[in-house]
Amino acid sequence: MNLKKLPRSFYLRPTLTVAKDLLGKYVVRKIHGHLLIGKIVEVEAYLGEKDPASHAYRGKTKRNEVMFRRGGHLYVYFTYGMHFCANIVTEEQGIGHAVLIRALEPVEGIEVMKRKRGFISKQNEKQSPAENDTIGLTNGPAKLCKAFGIARAQNGIDLLGNEIFIADGKKVLGLKIGASQRIGIRNGREKQWRFYIKQNSYLSRK
DNA sequence: TAGTTGATCGTCT
DNA sequence: GACGATCAACTAA
Numbered sequence: 001m002n003l004k005k006l007p008r009s010f011y012l013r014p015t016l017t018v019a020k021d022l023l024g025k026y027v028v029r030k031i032h033g034h035l036l037i038g039k040i041v042e043v044e045a046y047l048g049e050k051d052p053a054s055h056a057y058r059g060k061t062k063r064n065e066v067m068f069r070r071g072g073h074l075y076v077y078f079t080y081g082m083h084f085c086a087n088i089v090t091e092e093q094g095i096g097h098a099v100l101i102r103a104l105e106p107v108e109g110i111e112v113m114k115r116k117r118g119f120i121s122k123q124n125e126k127q128s129p130a131e132n133d134t135i136g137l138t139n140g141p142a143k144l145c146k147a148f149g150i151a152r153a154q155n156g157i158d159l160l161g162n163e164i165f166i167a168d169g170k171k172v173l174g175l176k177i178g179a180s181q182r183i184g185i186r187n188g189r190e191k192q193w194r195f196y197i198k199q200n201s202y203l204s205r206k
Numbered sequence: 207t208a209g210t211t212g213a214t215c216g217t218c219t
Numbered sequence: 220g221a222c223g224a225t226c227a228a229c230t231a232a
Contacts (some may be wrong), residue, residue, distance in 0.1 A: 044224070053224070063217060081214030083225050100224060142225050184224055210230075219221085 003028055003167040008160060011071030015090045015097040019045040020195050024172035027104060029148045029164050034112045036148055038104030038138055039169060042196040042203050044182045048096030052187035056096035066156045068096045074164060076155040083142035086150050104138040105202040113137050113147035140204045172197055
């Protein structure tokens with residue numbers, strides 16, 4: 001697989017454009033000598049000051065400081081007392097926009113992901129990786145963080161480094177991209193800022 | 207199959 | 220002091 005890291009300029013474009021372009025790209029994670037790769041199949045855009053659902057809506061705080069950095073950083077936040085979610089910061093410094101990664105299609109390192117998600121216990125490591133075993137691995141924002149080992153320590157990481165980055169993938173045609181309202185929020189729910197690859201089996205919702 | 211709820215805590219009001 | 224960009228387990232039907 002040809003892993004071509006996306007350049008800084010990719011992230012500095014308008015947030016909604018970046019969100020749609022992220023579909024079909026690959027999240028690459030290097031951890032403890034393992035390589036984990038997942039194709040992005042679902043995202044949500046959060047447009048800072050224009051968006052009452054965004055953490056950045058009320059301006060910069062200690063928590064959301066990373067969102068205001070230059071595009072191409074990783075914003076990880078903790079929620080519901082037990083979950084982490086990963087966002088990709090977009091646009092120039094001081095803007096406060098980001099794209100939430102909601103679902104991935106596992107590509108490489110599936111056994112490691114299963115172990116991190118607790119699908120495999122030491123006893124039955126032998127079970128064969130049937131395809132439907134992989135569906136629940138990364139089909140939700142908190143699930144993919146667990147599978148990819150993304151937590152507080154990864155907040156603020158530069159996606160042009162080597163620990164985590166986004167690699168180029170086949171362009172997803174506009175025809176195959178669906179848009180809907182975002183999930184799990186109250187304010188600003190009318191905005192159609194969730195984008196996904198139509199008919200992909202790894203979406204968080206059908 | 208749909209709807210409800212418990213887990214669990216950092217952040218902002 | 221309330222609640223959330225969630226998930227999984229449970230209940231009812």
